[in-house]
Amino acid sequence: MKKAKNYETLFRSMAKEWKWMFGYIKRYKYILVLYIILGLFASAMSLGASVASKYLIDAVVQHSRSELTKYVCLAVGLAVFQCVFQALSSWLTSVVSSRVNNEIRQEIYSHIISAEWEDIGAFHSGDLLNRLEGDASTVSSGVIGFVPSVFTRSAQFFGSFAIVFYYDKTMAFLALMSAPFLFFSSRFLLKTIRKYNRKSRELNGKILSYSEESMQNLQTVKAFDLTKQYAENFRTLLEEYRKTRLAYDKFSILTTLCLSLLGMVVSYSCYGWGIYRLWQGAISFGTMTMFLQISGSLTSSFRALASLAPTAVSTATAAGRIMEVTCFDEENDADRERAVEILEESSKTGVELVFDDVSFSYRDSETPVLNEVSLCAKPGETIALVGPSGEGKTTVLKLILGIVKPSRGRIYLKAESGNTIDVSDSTRRFCSYVPQDVNVFSGTVAENLRLVCPDADDNQLIDALKAADLADYILSLPDGLNSVVEENGANFSQGQLQRLAIARALLKDSMILIMDETTSALDIDTEARVLKNIMIADPARICIITTHRKSMLKYCDRIYKINSDGKMAENL
Numbered sequence: 001m002k003k004a005k006n007y008e009t010l011f012r013s014m015a016k017e018w019k020w021m022f023g024y025i026k027r028y029k030y031i032l033v034l035y036i037i038l039g040l041f042a043s044a045m046s047l048g049a050s051v052a053s054k055y056l057i058d059a060v061v062q063h064s065r066s067e068l069t070k071y072v073c074l075a076v077g078l079a080v081f082q083c084v085f086q087a088l089s090s091w092l093t094s095v096v097s098s099r100v101n102n103e104i105r106q107e108i109y110s111h112i113i114s115a116e117w118e119d120i121g122a123f124h125s126g127d128l129l130n131r132l133e134g135d136a137s138t139v140s141s142g143v144i145g146f147v148p149s150v151f152t153r154s155a156q157f158f159g160s161f162a163i164v165f166y167y168d169k170t171m172a173f174l175a176l177m178s179a180p181f182l183f184f185s186s187r188f189l190l191k192t193i194r195k196y197n198r199k200s201r202e203l204n205g206k207i208l209s210y211s212e213e214s215m216q217n218l219q220t221v222k223a224f225d226l227t228k229q230y231a232e233n234f235r236t237l238l239e240e241y242r243k244t245r246l247a248y249d250k251f252s253i254l255t256t257l258c259l260s261l262l263g264m265v266v267s268y269s270c271y272g273w274g275i276y277r278l279w280q281g282a283i284s285f286g287t288m289t290m291f292l293q294i295s296g297s298l299t300s301s302f303r304a305l306a307s308l309a310p311t312a313v314s315t316a317t318a319a320g321r322i323m324e325v326t327c328f329d330e331e332n333d334a335d336r337e338r339a340v341e342i343l344e345e346s347s348k349t350g351v352e353l354v355f356d357d358v359s360f361s362y363r364d365s366e367t368p369v370l371n372e373v374s375l376c377a378k379p380g381e382t383i384a385l386v387g388p389s390g391e392g393k394t395t396v397l398k399l400i401l402g403i404v405k406p407s408r409g410r411i412y413l414k415a416e417s418g419n420t421i422d423v424s425d426s427t428r429r430f431c432s433y434v435p436q437d438v439n440v441f442s443g444t445v446a447e448n449l450r451l452v453c454p455d456a457d458d459n460q461l462i463d464a465l466k467a468a469d470l471a472d473y474i475l476s477l478p479d480g481l482n483s484v485v486e487e488n489g490a491n492f493s494q495g496q497l498q499r500l501a502i503a504r505a506l507l508k509d510s511m512i513l514i515m516d517e518t519t520s521a522l523d524i525d526t527e528a529r530v531l532k533n534i535m536i537a538d539p540a541r542i543c544i545i546t547t548h549r550k551s552m553l554k555y556c557d558r559i560y561k562i563n564s565d566g567k568m569a570e571n572l
Helices: 002-027 029-061 065-114 125-167 169-174 179-216 218-223 227-280 285-326 336-345 393-400 425-430 445-450 458-467 471-476 494-508 524-537
Strands: 352-360 370-377 382-386 408-414 420-422 431-434 512-516 542-546 558-562 568-571
Touching: 002 029, 002 065, 002 125, 002 285, 029 065, 029 125, 029 285, 065 125, 065 285, 125 169, 125 179, 125 285, 169 227, 179 218, 179 227, 179 285, 218 227, 227 285, 336 420, 336 425, 352 393, 370 393, 370 558, 370 568, 382 393, 393 512, 393 542, 420 425, 425 431, 431 494, 445 458, 445 494, 458 471, 458 494, 458 524, 494 512, 494 524
Parallel strands: 382 542, 382 558, 431 512, 512 542
Antiparallel strands: 352 370, 352 408, 408 420, 558 568
8 A cells, every 4th residue: 555655656746747847848849749740750661661671572582573673662762761851850859959958957047046045045056056957958858859759659669560460460469578567567667767866866966066065165175184085075975876876777787688588588479470470371571571670660669668768757857856946936026116216216315224123033943043123224324233153143134135034024125205115136236245255256357346237347347446445456467457366266365355345346336235244354454444435435325244343343333233032232
């Protein structure tokens, strides 16, 4: 009973995954129909060539020149047409497969980066990349190849069976001797294939995650003399993956061996029956030749249909893994129009930022990070958030950015006219952000800055760099603004990276500037110059900073301390 339920669950899951994939299949229905038609024609030509060979050989045996010429031309013509249709099918597959693969990857990528932060944050970036690359490729191959193969292989099978059945019913049933075995073993085969597919894909995701993370933190790995340990850990992961693949290959080889032996029994049975019928004089040499060709085609097409099962399982497994990261609600900029309206009317006067009795807990924690927090930041004010590490300062910034949503209470922006808008992904256009862990991208200094303002000219870039006290250094480099920023900014100091991130945030010229421990690598004098430049640049801008440095607090209008119980109190 339990096994029956397990199989029922398996088939329901696969049905759900294939239903999801049919959303992609529908988009290419006309191309797939054309692909199927070409495949059906190729199968028909192949079967026609086998039938033509019967009459060709019979004509040879009977020394009939007219018949011989006719069937030679027919056999050659069918063979040529078969090659042409196969070539067209291959060309069509080549043209479409890359397009489908790109579109699926694009949609998966869009889903991932647009998903709610707490939803997608549960997955490691390496695992996400594995789904984006490996699983997407498997699904795109299934979309293009699987459905047409079902039609063409089925047509070849039923066509072969019909021809053999027409000439000799006994041989037709001999050719299907393997069918009961495949039918009764299908459940076990599907379940086992799915198990190995899922496990190998998960392990491959772990390998990618581990390698990506270690490469990103290579300096730390070397500094703590962990290179041998990391190499050994990576070897262990690879060995686990190898064992899983070997177990699957062993299962596949044994399955193939059983099918091959069964196919051999079927083939020799058909061959023996054909010889017996030929011995009796019941069939001609031409018919015997056709039987051998068609029965071989019948057996091979039946096995090809059976082999589509692993493909279906593998494709469904990949689809299921993609569905896991694309089923979440997406940020959709729903309040865009209202946000733009308030942004335009407040361009000179700025906005207020209000927390009204806000509480927040992460999904995997029952303890609230913030508990009934209220604050109001007016245009031109600089607000400092202080408190021990891990007590909620960065969470407040995530709430302001609309990355996470309050469990209770309201966070909103208020214009001078009294118009308000609740904070969401739509209100990020009001904000600039300098993260605690400085994020720069491979490219040039100019490209990093223009991420937030693509139309900015060089003078605007230089002004932003001046405000961040970095212009003199950048312009002293041989390539100036076009100087290359290596991966993770490896060719810049931490202080220079912080100022580059500040310049990028200032270039956006937003009403709210959020800075998360972003002057920790600066000396006191540089910190003072940067903060003064920020305040002078836009008197209506709200600055929200988190810091452990007392030197920053003298520049703040108000200071809020977040306590261990999630409460917030203003330090007077």
